[in-house]
Amino acid sequence: xxxxxxxxxxxxxxxxxxxxxxxxxxxxxxxxxxxxxxxxxxxxxxxxxxxxxxxxxxxxxxxxxxxxxxxxxxxxxxxxxxxxxxxxxxxxxxxxxxxxxxxxxxxxxxxxxxxxxxxxxxxxxxxxxxxxxxxxxxxxxxxxxxxxxxxxxxxxxxxxxxxxxxxxxxxxxxxxxxxxxxxxxxxxxxxxxxxxxxxxxxxxxxxxxxxxxxxxxxxxxxxxxxxxxxxxxxxxxxxxxxxxxxxxxxxxxxxxxxxxxxxxxxxxxx
Amino acid sequence: xxxxxxxxxxxxxxxxxxxxxxxxxxxxxxxxxxxxxxxxxxxxxxxxxxxxxxxxxxxxxxxxxxxxxxxxxxxxxxxxxxxxxxxxxxxxxxxxxxxxxxxxxxxxxxxxxxxxxxxxxxxxxxxxxxxxxxxxxxxxxxxxxxxxxxxxxxxxxxxxxxxxxxxxxxxxxxxxxxxxxxxxxxxxxxxxxxxxxxxxxxxxxxxxxxxxxxxxxxxxxxxxxxxxxxxxxxxxxxxxxxxxxxxxxxxxxxxxxxxxxxxxxxxxxxxxxxxxxxx
Ligand SMILES: Nc1ncnc2c1ncn2[C@@H]1O[C@H](COP(=O)(O)OP(=O)(O)OP(=O)(O)O)[C@@H](O)[C@H]1O
Ligand SMILES: Nc1ncnc2c1ncn2[C@@H]1O[C@H](COP(=O)(O)OP(=O)(O)OP(=O)(O)O)[C@@H](O)[C@H]1O
Ligand SMILES: [Mg+2]
Ligand SMILES: [Mg+2]
Numbered sequence: 001x002x003x004x005x006x007x008x009x010x011x012x013x014x015x016x017x018x019x020x021x022x023x024x025x026x027x028x029x030x031x032x033x034x035x036x037x038x039x040x041x042x043x044x045x046x047x048x049x050x051x052x053x054x055x056x057x058x059x060x061x062x063x064x065x066x067x068x069x070x071x072x073x074x075x076x077x078x079x080x081x082x083x084x085x086x087x088x089x090x091x092x093x094x095x096x097x098x099x100x101x102x103x104x105x106x107x108x109x110x111x112x113x114x115x116x117x118x119x120x121x122x123x124x125x126x127x128x129x130x131x132x133x134x135x136x137x138x139x140x141x142x143x144x145x146x147x148x149x150x151x152x153x154x155x156x157x158x159x160x161x162x163x164x165x166x167x168x169x170x171x172x173x174x175x176x177x178x179x180x181x182x183x184x185x186x187x188x189x190x191x192x193x194x195x196x197x198x199x200x201x202x203x204x205x206x207x208x209x210x211x212x213x214x215x216x217x218x219x220x221x222x223x224x225x226x227x228x229x230x231x232x233x234x235x236x237x238x239x240x241x242x243x244x245x246x247x248x249x250x251x252x253x254x255x256x257x258x259x260x261x262x263x264x265x266x267x268x269x270x
Numbered sequence: 271x272x273x274x275x276x277x278x279x280x281x282x283x284x285x286x287x288x289x290x291x292x293x294x295x296x297x298x299x300x301x302x303x304x305x306x307x308x309x310x311x312x313x314x315x316x317x318x319x320x321x322x323x324x325x326x327x328x329x330x331x332x333x334x335x336x337x338x339x340x341x342x343x344x345x346x347x348x349x350x351x352x353x354x355x356x357x358x359x360x361x362x363x364x365x366x367x368x369x370x371x372x373x374x375x376x377x378x379x380x381x382x383x384x385x386x387x388x389x390x391x392x393x394x395x396x397x398x399x400x401x402x403x404x405x406x407x408x409x410x411x412x413x414x415x416x417x418x419x420x421x422x423x424x425x426x427x428x429x430x431x432x433x434x435x436x437x438x439x440x441x442x443x444x445x446x447x448x449x450x451x452x453x454x455x456x457x458x459x460x461x462x463x464x465x466x467x468x469x470x471x472x473x474x475x476x477x478x479x480x481x482x483x484x485x486x487x488x489x490x491x492x493x494x495x496x497x498x499x500x501x502x503x504x505x506x507x508x509x510x511x512x513x514x515x516x517x518x519x520x521x522x523x524x525x526x527x528x529x530x531x532x533x534x535x536x537x538x539x540x541x542x543x544x545x546x547x548x549x
Contacts, residue, residue: 013427038431038459054426091430091457094373102289137324144289152372152453153323153486175430178456179372181486182530184323208431208459209487211532238534239541250542252460254489256531263464263493 001067003028003170003202004049009061011044011053011226019044020226021061026170026219029196031203033217033234035210035249041226042206043091046172049204050088051078065170084114087163091174091206093155097147103158104143107131107165114166130161135187152179160188164195171196172204177212189216210253214238222246273313274348276448276480277367282307282333282343284326303329305504306343311448314474316481318491318512320527321501327484328372330501331450334482335367336360348447365395368446370454372484374433378425384411384436385421391444410439415465430457438466442473450482455490467494488531492516500524 004026011019019041026032034042047053049063051070063070065086070078082088090096098106107130108123118126124143131139134157147155156179163171171192177185189212196203205216213220213234220237222230222245230243241247252264283306287298304326311317319327332338334345336352344353352363368391371377378387385407392399399406408418414435425433434457441449449470455463467490474481485491491498492512499509500521508521519525 036459038457038462039429043429092373092375094376141288146289149286149289151324151328157323175457179453179486180323181321181527182488182532183526185486185532186530208457208463209532210460211534214534214538215532235538239538240545241542247546249460251546252464253534254460254464254487254493256489256492256528256533258489258493260493263467265461265464265468 001028002026003030003066004204005062005064006045006049007062007064009045009048009063010059011041011048012058013056018226019048022223022227024221024228024231026202026204028169029200029202030219031196031205031217033213033220034204034206034223035208035213035220036223036229037225037245038208040223042223043174045223046088046174046204046206049172050082050086051075052082052088083110083168084166085168086170086172087166087168089156089159089163089171089173089176093152093159094147097155097158099147102144102146103131103150104128104145107158107162110162111165126165127161130165131158133164133191134158134161135184153181153184156180157184157188160192164191167195167199168201169199170202170204172206174206175208176205177207177209185212192216210238210250222249273315273478273480275310276313276348277309277311277334277482278344278346279310279330279334280308280344280346282330282345283341284329284333284338285341302504304333307501307504307506308343309499309506309509311480311482313447313478313480315496316474316483316494318495318498319482319484319501320486320488320491320498321507321523322503323486325501326504327501328452331369331452331482331484335369335448335450336363337369361395364391365444366446367448367450368441368444369450370434370437370441370452372452374430374437374457375425377437378433380425383422383424387425387436388421388440388443391440395444406443407439410443413442413469414439415462431459431462434458435462435466445477446479448480448482450484452484453486454483456485456487463490470494488516488528500527 002025007023009019009022048059053059104127107127111126112118112123128139128143217234220234221228224245230246241250282304284304285300285302288301292298307330333340347366388407389403407421411418416435455466495512497511498515499506502523508524
């Protein structure tokens with residue numbers, strides 16, 4: 001049975017449709033890459049799964065997680081699932097971290113809220129270890145810093161540490177490595193793979209970095225204008241893309257050994 | 271590059287106090303985020319700052335743009351020492367240097383419309399808006415690949431990559447002589463990214479601004495940079511023109527960085543190219 005099944009998902013703001021009848025499936029322990037145009041509805045889709053769509057959004061369709069329809073679930077029951085069974089790494093770390101609490105407190109609280117009976121001191125130690133796992137230097141000292149004292153990539157790693165600390169069954173990562181240099185990025189991707197090996201967690205990875213998707217995902221969904229244009233195994237998408245948009249997208253990837261010159265665009269869209 | 275020297279940074283140092291180490295009669299211990307960084311930026315040049323997460327790239331950019339006071343070192347803009355300028359004496363700096371920030375949403379006022387955000391730097395400088403505020407905003411939105419009709423929307427109504435492009439439009443509105451781009455294309459799909467990079471290149475050819483370009487995507491850096499500086503732990507460990515740094519990296523860290531660039535499997539690439547050629 002699949003862990004997550006999204007069927008005919010539609011998200012509207014007034015008469016503007018931003019996700020338009022989208023569907024995909026993710027098996028237990030599987031890993032799904034979502035790629036596509038900026039503004040095509042990738043973040044809205046993940047927020048819909050988390051039950052965290054902004055006010056004014058109207059969401060219809062089926063979001064079935066382990067047999068539970070999340071779209072009709074009460075907020076109280078959704079809260080038990082969110083963070084505990086499904087964890088999300090948000091695209092914009094600065095606005096998803098609380099500016100008034102230290103990063104250590106925030107990691108510790110994320111952990112404590114899902115592990116009853118953990119003392120504050122023990123949770124602090126957990127926070128330091130979580131920061132070390134995401135390769136934040138001098139974690140013991142940095143644990144008392146506030147988010148604004150961290151660099152962009154360090155904040156991103158705090159979000160990742162928080163998401164992993166509760167051993168969720170599904171990790172949704174929305175552009176989790178956009179501020180990481182390639183060596184730290186490789187360490188983080190290794191860590192994600194290791195955690196998934198240990199806990200059997202499934203992964204949805206949203207990213208514009210197609211090379212990263214090709215390494216991480218076993219299935220890829222390509223989105224444009226709020227809908228899926230193509231779904232396939234990672235090998236099929238990368239070696240034999242069928243849809244013209246997927247073909248053009250792969251053609252436009254800047255490669256490190258390309259000729260220097262005008263970069264390829266594909267026109268249209270926003 | 272032979273253009274005019276626009277930005278000259280010498281021995282920039284930035285230290286931050288370490289949380290919880292200050293006592294009643296004892297100053298806080300200091301943490302050195304930038305430990306002596308120097309560079310020159312000429313008109314028409316794009317200097318890429320690459321390197322480790324947390325190595326001081328954003329801090330260096332903020333020092334150079336005078337958004338943050340230096341602990342020591344000097345910043346010269348077009349021959350003028352602006353290191354210690356304060357208050358309204360900074361107006362000339364704001365006119366010359368524009369920054370596209372790393373966190374798009376938190377750098378856009380959530381209560382202002384796009385039109386107000388994009389034209390704010392011009393209004394602040396009491397400059398005329400060519401063709402009027404609305405038309406001006408529409409043209410800029412179109413150039414960064416956004417729907418011109420969105421000028422009355424608020425930041426929260428945009429996706430990550432759309433918000434990033436509003437930041438780019440705002441920076442370009444002023445016609446800066448120095449443009450600082452801090453991970454400014456990191457949230458864009460490769461096609462929109464190419465559009466923005468081509469736009470920056472075209473504008474640079476027309477207007478000759480200097481660009482300080484921070485990015486982690488080395489393939490993009492190779493396309494856009496004329497020179498590259500590599501940072502780790504608050505220092506520049508290697509700097510030079512693009513072809514030298516990419517073609518013959520000297521420092522061990524630079525080599526590690528280049529080796530870690532993720533790639534699509536060559537056999538998949540070959541299969542895809544063969545299929546495309548047959549179409
Ligand atoms: N509150 C809102 N009201 C109206 N439209 C909105 C609102 N929030 C988002 N949108 C629109 O919904 C569309 C989908 O946004 P979403 O954030 O899901 O895109 P995305 O695929 O994640 O893009 P990116 O890659 O740039 O992050 C965008 O076109 C955006 O402008
Ligand atoms: N206001 C501040 N107070 C204390 N420390 C700070 C402050 N701003 C930055 N730092 C620290 O300075 C160092 C350099 O940060 P900076 O943001 O310049 O890094 P970066 O190279 O841009 O990293 P990234 O690629 O992750 O964005 C980091 O250790 C960061 O935590
Ligand atoms: Mg998004
Ligand atoms: Mg930074």
